[in-house]
Amino acid sequence: MKRYFINHPVFRIIAPVIYGILIYLLILLINNSIAQVNEIFSSQEVYIFIALTAFTFESCRLIIILFRRYEQNNPTRFYLPLQIISSTGISVGLVMLCLTLYFAYAVGFSMSDTQTILFTAIFSVTALLYNILYLSHYYLQKENTLKLQSEMQQREILEMEMNEFQQDINPDLLYESLENLIGIMYRDIDKAEEYIDSLASAYRYVLTNRHQEIVPLSAEIDAAKNLIRILNEKYFGQLKFDYTLDGATDDARLIPGSLPIVLESIIRNSIITRFEPFSINCYLEDDYMVIQSRLNDRLISYSGSKTAFARLQKSYSLYSDLPLIQVKAYQDSYIKIPVLKVEEAVATNK
Known part of the structure; x- marks a missing residue:
């Protein structure tokens, strides 16, 4: 797992910041016009969405690591669907719990049904995108590994043929x-x-x-x-x-x-x-x-x-x-x- 980009410190620091800001702007634009964004923009809320994005990414990453370790010892064809469903469900559930607590204790009122559906949809898509990024890198690396193994085998064959030729020539x-x-x-x-x-x-x-x-x-x-x-x-x-x-x-x-x-x-x-x-x-x-x-x-x-x-x-x-x-x-x-x-x-x- 160390070789995957999701474990790189730079990605883990920068990605939540960029993605959290984009999510916050998207939510503002859904319910308001572009002209109103400057008026209702809140830096505190930006930090909250960055934190929630980081929380989503990290929870998905930990679940993927756990599934990878389990899959190495108990390979199964249902590994990928279970990983995607589990990481999405758990991360979205934890994020919604954090939002519920934030609205109850910081804002002073509970979320509406529309807000609940909107936040659930956004962070579900976030978790799915995170899994897609991981899987794309996983299969790309797997393909590259197979190509490297094939090249290594060809190299060994060439070296063996060269050694045999040298033995023949003496x-x-x-x-x-x-x-x-x-x-x-x-x-x-x-x-x-x-x-x-x-x-x-x-x-x-x-x-x-x-x-x-x-x-x-x-x-x-x-x-x-x-x-x-x-x-x-x-x-x-x-x-x-x-x-x-x-x-x-x-x-x-x-x-x-x-x-x-x-x-x-x-x-x-x-x-x-x-x-x-x-x-x-x-x-x-x-x-x-x-x-x-x-x-x-x-x-x-x-x-x-x-x-x-x-x-x-x-x-x-x-x-x-x-x-x-x-x-x-x-x-x-x-x-x-x-x-x-x-x-x-x-x-x-x-």
């Missing part, structure tokens, strides 16, 4: 490869050409299969071998990748980029020296592809690993009930990727 690998390429060009032009071919193949694989849901195991193995060739330039040629696909079937699939993402995460989170080979073994076990490596973690883990695994886990949850598993046992680290099976219906001609 800027860390690209920059490192370009730096390595500069060093190779000074030593061996032929090797630099081979390195460029490997780098181009890696990104061609990413871009080609970007919109593919699943790819064969063999394609992922080829992409993994290509990644090892690229990274070996940085890690002194000590990266060894061995794989066996015994028991693999033609319908076995992986999500594109799964194996390269896992291998890069393992390599970037391990201490690798020029004095000892770092071997990574890949094999099938039950419904998983297992990636095994020696446990030799770095002191500070690679920042993109958690994001990459979370993305893989979310992707595989759409296709399989089997989770992505990470296990560290004894001196080895195991990462298990669910192998997806493609079921094809074979039509038989009878």
Whole structure:
């Protein structure tokens, strides 16, 4: 409720003053001509109508606040009619009580039936106008909130797509490869050409299969071998990748980029020296592809690993009930990727 204009101090001070003066002038013009207004105008009565207007506004505001709190805990479709009827009836009743007391004790006589009807009509319209102002602001703000929520959702979608695009492009690998390429060009032009071919193949694989849901195991193995060739330039040629696909079937699939993402995460989170080979073994076990490596973690883990695994886990949850598993046992680290099976219906001609 704090964000609504009816709670703003400026509105609560200025609106009753302006509206009270207008009401008083309206009442004078109903029973008198314009020429007579100057003669019967009373500043005391103006103050009374300003006070009555402020009393009407404040009573309506308090009733709206009470109804808003009640409606949040007990939503009902009759909320708005009840709010309008209650705020109008209570505020008009209180104002008429104040006028009755004013006429009885200050003026010295009671109101006539005509005056009672006139005051009741005017302050009923006042309460209704106050509710209309509130409701117009309420629905305008509600519409703006929905638009803001829609824009926030679109922004989140764009950010997610941008993050996915950055994950696909893998800027860390690209920059490192370009730096390595500069060093190779000074030593061996032929090797630099081979390195460029490997780098181009890696990104061609990413871009080609970007919109593919699943790819064969063999394609992922080829992409993994290509990644090892690229990274070996940085890690002194000590990266060894061995794989066996015994028991693999033609319908076995992986999500594109799964194996390269896992291998890069393992390599970037391990201490690798020029004095000892770092071997990574890949094999099938039950419904998983297992990636095994020696446990030799770095002191500070690679920042993109958690994001990459979370993305893989979310992707595989759409296709399989089997989770992505990470296990560290004894001196080895195991990462298990669910192998997806493609079921094809074979039509038989009878």
